[in-house]
Amino acid sequence: MNFYGHDKQVELFLRTIKSNRLHHAYIFSGIKGIGKRYFATNIARYLCCEERAYFSKCLCRSCRMIDEGMHPDIYQINRESLLADNIRELISDISMTATVGTYKVVIIDDADVLSATNQVVAANILLKTLEEPSDSTIFFLITDRYDEILATIRSRAVNIMFRPLEFHDVKDAVSSLRPDISFIDTAVSLSYGSIGKALDIIDSNIINVNQLLIDKEFVKFVEYIRSVPDTKTLFMVISNIYPYVLVLYKETGYYELSELSYYMLEILKRLNYNINLDLIKSDFASKIVEVLSEKI
Ligand SMILES: [Zn+2]
Numbered sequence: 001m002n003f004y005g006h007d008k009q010v011e012l013f014l015r016t017i018k019s020n021r022l023h024h025a026y027i028f029s030g031i032k033g034i035g036k037r038y039f040a041t042n043i044a045r046y047l048c049c050e051e052r053a054y055f056s057k058c059l060c061r062s063c064r065m066i067d068e069g070m071h072p073d074i075y076q077i078n079r080e081s082l083l084a085d086n087i088r089e090l091i092s093d094i095s096m097t098a099t100v101g102t103y104k105v106v107i108i109d110d111a112d113v114l115s116a117t118n119q120v121v122a123a124n125i126l127l128k129t130l131e132e133p134s135d136s137t138i139f140f141l142i143t144d145r146y147d148e149i150l151a152t153i154r155s156r157a158v159n160i161m162f163r164p165l166e167f168h169d170v171k172d173a174v175s176s177l178r179p180d181i182s183f184i185d186t187a188v189s190l191s192y193g194s195i196g197k198a199l200d201i202i203d204s205n206i207i208n209v210n211q212l213l214i215d216k217e218f219v220k221f222v223e224y225i226r227s228v229p230d231t232k233t234l235f236m237v238i239s240n241i242y243p244y245v246l247v248l249y250k251e252t253g254y255y256e257l258s259e260l261s262y263y264m265l266e267i268l269k270r271l272n273y274n275i276n277l278d279l280i281k282s283d284f285a286s287k288i289v290e291v292l293s294e295k296i
Contacts, residue, residue, distance in 0.1 A: 002176060003042060003055050004035065004195070005169035006162060010055055013043055023158045024133035027111065029146035030162030033196020037109060039162070040140035041066065044074050044105035047138065062100055072099040079110040084121035091129050094137045104137045111141035112148040123150055130156040164193025174198045183207045190240060204233045206240050213241055218293045222285045234281065235271045238264050256291045263287060 003010070016022055028036040042055050048071065050060040065071040075090055094104045114123040130139065130153065141157060143149055165173075170188045173195045174181075181187070184198075186207050191198035201207065205224075212221040228234045242264050249257035267284060 002173070003038065004173045005165040006035065006039060009039065009160060009162065012160075013046075014054055017043075017046065022138060024135075024137065025130050025139040025141065025157035027141045027143060027146065027149060027154065027157045027159045028162060029143050029159055031164055031192070031194055032144045033191075033194035033199075034162055034165050035195065036142045036162050037107060040105075040107045040142065041074075041076075043138075043140070044071075044103075044107065047103040047105060048073060048101040050101075065100070073101060073104045075104070075106045077106070077108045079113055082108065082110070082113055082119070082122060084119075084125065087122045087125045091125055094129075094134070098136060102136060105140070106137065107140045107142065109142045111153070112143045112145040114153065115148050115150045123153070127152055127156070165195065166193070170195050170198050174202070178202055200232075200236065201240070204236055206236055209237055210241060210244065213244055213292075216292075218289065222288055225281055225285045225288065228277075228281060231271050231275070231277055234277070234284075235268060238268055238271075238284070242268075254291075260287060260291045 026040075028040060030036055045058070045063055045066050046052070046054045048062040048066065049058055050062050051058050053060070053063065062071065066074055069076070075094070077086065077090070090106065094106065098104050108126075113119060114126065127150075139157070141149065141153070146154075146159065146161075167188055170191055170193060171184060174184055174188060177195075177199065178184070181202055184202075187198045187201040190201055190206075209221065209224055212218075212224065225234075225237070228237060242261060245257055245261045245264065248254075249261060264284075267280060270280065
Protein backbone atom coordinates (compact mmCIF):
# COMPACT_ATOMS: atom_id res chain seq x y z
CA MET A 1 0.00 0.00 0.00
CA ASN A 2 1.57 3.29 -1.10
CA PHE A 3 0.40 6.82 -0.58
CA TYR A 4 1.73 9.71 -2.65
CA GLY A 5 2.15 13.35 -1.65
CA HIS A 6 0.02 15.45 0.77
CA ASP A 7 2.77 15.32 3.43
CA LYS A 8 1.35 18.30 5.34
CA GLN A 9 -2.05 16.67 5.69
CA VAL A 10 -0.43 13.38 6.73
CA GLU A 11 1.46 15.18 9.53
CA LEU A 12 -1.52 17.31 10.51
CA PHE A 13 -3.81 14.33 11.10
CA LEU A 14 -1.20 12.41 13.08
CA ARG A 15 -0.73 15.42 15.38
CA THR A 16 -4.48 15.99 15.66
CA ILE A 17 -5.29 12.38 16.51
CA LYS A 18 -2.41 12.00 18.97
CA SER A 19 -3.49 15.13 20.82
CA ASN A 20 -7.11 13.96 20.85
CA ARG A 21 -8.37 16.93 18.87
CA LEU A 22 -10.01 15.07 16.03
CA HIS A 23 -13.10 16.89 14.76
CA HIS A 24 -16.26 14.88 14.05
CA ALA A 25 -16.57 15.99 10.41
CA TYR A 26 -14.12 16.94 7.68
CA ILE A 27 -14.55 18.06 4.09
CA PHE A 28 -11.71 16.96 1.84
CA SER A 29 -11.69 19.28 -1.16
CA GLY A 30 -9.52 19.44 -4.28
CA ILE A 31 -9.52 18.28 -7.90
CA LYS A 32 -10.43 14.70 -8.77
CA GLY A 33 -7.86 11.92 -8.81
CA ILE A 34 -5.39 13.23 -6.22
CA GLY A 35 -6.11 10.71 -3.47
CA LYS A 36 -8.68 12.44 -1.19
CA ARG A 37 -10.80 9.33 -0.64
CA TYR A 38 -7.72 7.17 -0.29
CA PHE A 39 -6.42 9.61 2.34
CA ALA A 40 -9.71 9.34 4.27
CA THR A 41 -9.51 5.53 4.07
CA ASN A 42 -5.99 5.71 5.49
CA ILE A 43 -7.17 7.79 8.45
CA ALA A 44 -9.97 5.25 8.98
CA ARG A 45 -7.38 2.44 8.88
CA TYR A 46 -5.30 4.19 11.52
CA LEU A 47 -8.26 4.84 13.81
CA CYS A 48 -9.23 1.16 13.70
CA CYS A 49 -5.80 -0.47 13.32
CA GLU A 50 -4.76 -2.95 16.01
CA GLU A 51 -1.06 -2.13 15.41
CA ARG A 52 -1.55 1.67 15.11
CA ALA A 53 0.06 1.65 11.65
CA TYR A 54 -0.12 5.15 10.16
CA PHE A 55 -0.04 5.41 6.35
CA SER A 56 2.00 2.21 6.32
CA LYS A 57 1.50 -1.41 5.43
CA CYS A 58 -0.33 -3.47 8.04
CA LEU A 59 -1.92 -6.88 7.97
CA CYS A 60 -3.82 -6.76 11.24
CA ARG A 61 -7.38 -8.10 11.22
CA SER A 62 -8.91 -4.62 11.04
CA CYS A 63 -6.66 -3.36 8.20
CA ARG A 64 -7.33 -6.51 6.18
CA MET A 65 -11.07 -6.02 6.58
CA ILE A 66 -10.77 -2.41 5.38
CA ASP A 67 -8.67 -3.44 2.37
CA GLU A 68 -11.32 -5.97 1.42
CA GLY A 69 -14.09 -3.39 1.92
CA MET A 70 -15.59 -5.61 4.65
CA HIS A 71 -14.96 -3.61 7.83
CA PRO A 72 -18.27 -3.29 9.72
CA ASP A 73 -17.42 0.13 11.20
CA ILE A 74 -16.27 1.81 7.98
CA TYR A 75 -19.03 3.11 5.72
CA GLN A 76 -18.20 4.13 2.15
CA ILE A 77 -20.98 5.96 0.35
CA ASN A 78 -20.67 6.89 -3.30
CA ARG A 79 -22.71 9.09 -5.62
CA GLU A 80 -25.10 6.25 -6.53
CA SER A 81 -25.81 5.18 -2.96
CA LEU A 82 -26.29 8.74 -1.68
CA LEU A 83 -30.03 8.30 -1.14
CA ALA A 84 -32.29 9.27 1.76
CA ASP A 85 -33.06 5.64 2.69
CA ASN A 86 -29.37 4.71 2.74
CA ILE A 87 -28.45 7.75 4.84
CA ARG A 88 -31.29 6.95 7.26
CA GLU A 89 -30.02 3.37 7.62
CA LEU A 90 -26.46 4.62 8.03
CA ILE A 91 -27.44 7.02 10.83
CA SER A 92 -29.24 4.23 12.66
CA ASP A 93 -26.17 1.96 12.23
CA ILE A 94 -23.67 4.49 13.52
CA SER A 95 -25.76 5.17 16.60
CA MET A 96 -24.69 1.72 17.82
CA THR A 97 -21.28 1.00 19.35
CA ALA A 98 -18.42 0.13 17.01
CA THR A 99 -18.17 -3.60 16.34
CA VAL A 100 -14.41 -4.01 16.06
CA GLY A 101 -12.60 -0.97 17.45
CA THR A 102 -13.52 2.33 19.07
CA TYR A 103 -14.40 4.39 16.01
CA LYS A 104 -16.91 4.37 13.21
CA VAL A 105 -15.90 6.22 10.07
CA VAL A 106 -18.19 7.42 7.29
CA ILE A 107 -16.65 8.40 3.95
CA ILE A 108 -19.05 10.16 1.57
CA ASP A 109 -17.85 10.63 -2.01
CA ASP A 110 -19.11 13.53 -4.16
CA ALA A 111 -20.71 15.12 -1.10
CA ASP A 112 -21.64 18.18 -3.20
CA VAL A 113 -24.41 16.04 -4.72
CA LEU A 114 -26.30 16.56 -1.46
CA SER A 115 -27.08 20.14 -2.53
CA ALA A 116 -29.21 18.90 -5.45
CA THR A 117 -32.92 19.61 -5.04
CA ASN A 118 -33.84 15.91 -5.00
CA GLN A 119 -31.41 15.32 -2.13
CA VAL A 120 -33.06 17.60 0.44
CA VAL A 121 -34.23 14.69 2.60
CA ALA A 122 -30.85 12.92 2.60
CA ALA A 123 -29.05 16.22 3.29
CA ASN A 124 -31.34 17.03 6.23
CA ILE A 125 -30.87 13.64 7.85
CA LEU A 126 -27.10 14.00 7.55
CA LEU A 127 -27.19 17.58 8.80
CA LYS A 128 -29.07 16.57 11.93
CA THR A 129 -26.33 14.02 12.70
CA LEU A 130 -23.60 16.59 12.15
CA GLU A 131 -25.41 18.93 14.55
CA GLU A 132 -25.38 16.30 17.29
CA PRO A 133 -21.95 14.73 16.83
CA SER A 134 -20.86 11.62 18.66
CA ASP A 135 -17.29 11.23 19.94
CA SER A 136 -16.81 7.92 18.21
CA THR A 137 -18.02 8.70 14.65
CA ILE A 138 -15.94 10.64 12.16
CA PHE A 139 -17.34 11.88 8.82
CA PHE A 140 -15.18 12.53 5.77
CA LEU A 141 -17.02 14.35 2.98
CA ILE A 142 -15.12 14.23 -0.31
CA THR A 143 -15.64 16.80 -3.05
CA ASP A 144 -14.03 18.50 -6.02
CA ARG A 145 -16.67 21.25 -5.80
CA TYR A 146 -16.33 22.73 -2.32
CA ASP A 147 -18.42 25.80 -3.21
CA GLU A 148 -21.37 23.57 -4.03
CA ILE A 149 -21.43 21.87 -0.61
CA LEU A 150 -24.41 23.12 1.38
CA ALA A 151 -23.43 26.06 3.58
CA THR A 152 -25.12 24.37 6.56
CA ILE A 153 -22.87 21.33 6.10
CA ARG A 154 -19.77 23.46 5.44
CA SER A 155 -20.27 25.32 8.72
CA ARG A 156 -20.27 22.04 10.67
CA ALA A 157 -17.16 20.51 9.11
CA VAL A 158 -13.48 21.39 8.93
CA ASN A 159 -12.32 21.92 5.35
CA ILE A 160 -8.98 20.36 4.42
CA MET A 161 -7.84 21.42 0.98
CA PHE A 162 -5.78 19.01 -1.11
CA ARG A 163 -3.59 20.53 -3.81
CA PRO A 164 -2.71 18.88 -7.12
CA LEU A 165 0.21 16.49 -6.69
CA GLU A 166 3.81 17.17 -7.69
CA PHE A 167 5.01 15.70 -11.01
CA HIS A 168 7.20 13.08 -9.28
CA ASP A 169 4.34 11.91 -7.04
CA VAL A 170 1.98 11.40 -10.00
CA LYS A 171 4.78 9.70 -11.92
CA ASP A 172 5.61 7.32 -9.05
CA ALA A 173 1.95 6.43 -8.57
CA VAL A 174 1.26 5.91 -12.27
CA SER A 175 4.50 3.94 -12.79
CA SER A 176 3.52 1.50 -10.06
CA LEU A 177 -0.03 1.11 -11.41
CA ARG A 178 0.84 0.91 -15.13
CA PRO A 179 4.45 -0.35 -15.17
CA ASP A 180 4.68 -1.11 -18.90
CA ILE A 181 3.70 2.24 -20.38
CA SER A 182 6.36 4.11 -22.36
CA PHE A 183 4.78 7.59 -22.52
CA ILE A 184 4.29 8.13 -18.78
CA ASP A 185 6.05 11.53 -18.71
CA THR A 186 3.74 12.99 -21.36
CA ALA A 187 0.64 11.65 -19.62
CA VAL A 188 1.83 13.00 -16.27
CA SER A 189 2.55 16.46 -17.67
CA LEU A 190 -0.96 16.61 -19.17
CA SER A 191 -2.55 15.48 -15.90
CA TYR A 192 -2.38 18.74 -13.89
CA GLY A 193 -1.20 16.83 -10.81
CA SER A 194 -3.98 14.24 -10.79
CA ILE A 195 -3.18 10.52 -10.70
CA GLY A 196 -6.73 9.79 -11.87
CA LYS A 197 -6.40 12.07 -14.89
CA ALA A 198 -2.98 10.64 -15.84
CA LEU A 199 -4.49 7.13 -15.75
CA ASP A 200 -7.47 8.30 -17.81
CA ILE A 201 -5.09 9.74 -20.42
CA ILE A 202 -3.08 6.51 -20.56
CA ASP A 203 -6.12 4.24 -20.67
CA SER A 204 -7.90 6.26 -23.32
CA ASN A 205 -4.89 6.18 -25.63
CA ILE A 206 -4.93 9.96 -26.07
CA ILE A 207 -1.16 10.28 -26.37
CA ASN A 208 -1.22 7.95 -29.36
CA VAL A 209 -4.07 10.02 -30.80
CA ASN A 210 -1.99 13.21 -30.54
CA GLN A 211 0.80 11.40 -32.31
CA LEU A 212 -1.55 10.53 -35.19
CA LEU A 213 -2.11 14.24 -35.79
CA ILE A 214 1.58 15.09 -35.50
CA ASP A 215 2.35 12.33 -38.02
CA LYS A 216 -0.45 13.72 -40.24
CA GLU A 217 -2.25 10.37 -40.14
CA PHE A 218 -5.60 12.11 -40.58
CA VAL A 219 -7.52 9.06 -41.82
CA LYS A 220 -6.51 7.05 -38.75
CA PHE A 221 -7.26 10.05 -36.55
CA VAL A 222 -10.77 10.37 -37.96
CA GLU A 223 -11.30 6.62 -37.54
CA TYR A 224 -10.32 7.00 -33.90
CA ILE A 225 -12.71 9.93 -33.38
CA ARG A 226 -15.57 7.89 -34.82
CA SER A 227 -14.78 5.06 -32.37
CA VAL A 228 -14.66 7.22 -29.22
CA PRO A 229 -17.02 5.45 -26.79
CA ASP A 230 -18.24 8.31 -24.58
CA THR A 231 -18.40 12.08 -24.08
CA LYS A 232 -15.71 12.01 -21.37
CA THR A 233 -13.13 10.52 -23.75
CA LEU A 234 -14.12 12.88 -26.57
CA PHE A 235 -13.75 15.82 -24.16
CA MET A 236 -10.24 14.65 -23.25
CA VAL A 237 -9.20 14.06 -26.85
CA ILE A 238 -10.39 17.49 -27.99
CA SER A 239 -8.93 19.38 -25.03
CA ASN A 240 -5.61 17.60 -25.57
CA ILE A 241 -5.31 18.33 -29.30
CA TYR A 242 -6.60 21.91 -28.96
CA PRO A 243 -3.14 23.38 -28.13
CA TYR A 244 -1.70 21.48 -31.10
CA VAL A 245 -4.20 23.10 -33.48
CA LEU A 246 -3.29 26.56 -32.12
CA VAL A 247 0.42 25.84 -32.67
CA LEU A 248 -0.34 24.75 -36.25
CA TYR A 249 -2.28 27.99 -36.79
CA LYS A 250 0.66 30.08 -35.54
CA GLU A 251 3.06 28.14 -37.75
CA THR A 252 1.02 28.26 -40.95
CA GLY A 253 -1.26 31.27 -40.55
CA TYR A 254 -4.16 29.34 -42.12
CA TYR A 255 -7.37 31.06 -41.09
CA GLU A 256 -9.28 27.76 -41.21
CA LEU A 257 -7.18 26.45 -38.31
CA SER A 258 -8.22 29.37 -36.16
CA GLU A 259 -11.84 28.62 -37.07
CA LEU A 260 -11.26 24.96 -36.21
CA SER A 261 -9.93 25.92 -32.77
CA TYR A 262 -13.09 28.00 -32.06
CA TYR A 263 -15.21 25.13 -33.29
CA MET A 264 -13.40 22.79 -30.89
CA LEU A 265 -14.06 25.11 -27.94
CA GLU A 266 -17.72 25.15 -28.95
CA ILE A 267 -17.82 21.33 -28.93
CA LEU A 268 -16.16 21.24 -25.50
CA LYS A 269 -18.95 23.49 -24.19
CA ARG A 270 -21.67 21.39 -25.81
CA LEU A 271 -20.23 18.18 -24.34
CA ASN A 272 -21.25 19.46 -20.90
CA TYR A 273 -24.88 19.10 -21.91
CA ASN A 274 -27.00 16.22 -23.06
CA ILE A 275 -25.94 15.88 -26.65
CA ASN A 276 -26.09 13.36 -29.43
CA LEU A 277 -22.56 11.94 -29.26
CA ASP A 278 -22.66 10.25 -32.68
CA LEU A 279 -23.71 13.49 -34.34
CA ILE A 280 -20.94 15.49 -32.69
CA LYS A 281 -18.31 12.85 -33.50
CA SER A 282 -19.30 12.73 -37.13
CA ASP A 283 -19.46 16.54 -37.38
CA PHE A 284 -16.03 16.89 -35.80
CA ALA A 285 -14.52 14.17 -37.98
CA SER A 286 -15.71 15.86 -41.19
CA LYS A 287 -14.44 19.23 -39.99
CA ILE A 288 -11.00 17.69 -39.32
CA VAL A 289 -10.89 16.15 -42.79
CA GLU A 290 -12.02 19.41 -44.36
CA VAL A 291 -9.48 21.61 -42.61
CA LEU A 292 -6.45 19.46 -41.85
CA SER A 293 -6.16 17.10 -44.79
CA GLU A 294 -6.59 19.91 -47.31
CA LYS A 295 -4.44 22.54 -45.69
CA ILE A 296 -1.64 20.77 -43.89
ZN1 LIG B 1 -3.52 -2.56 11.12
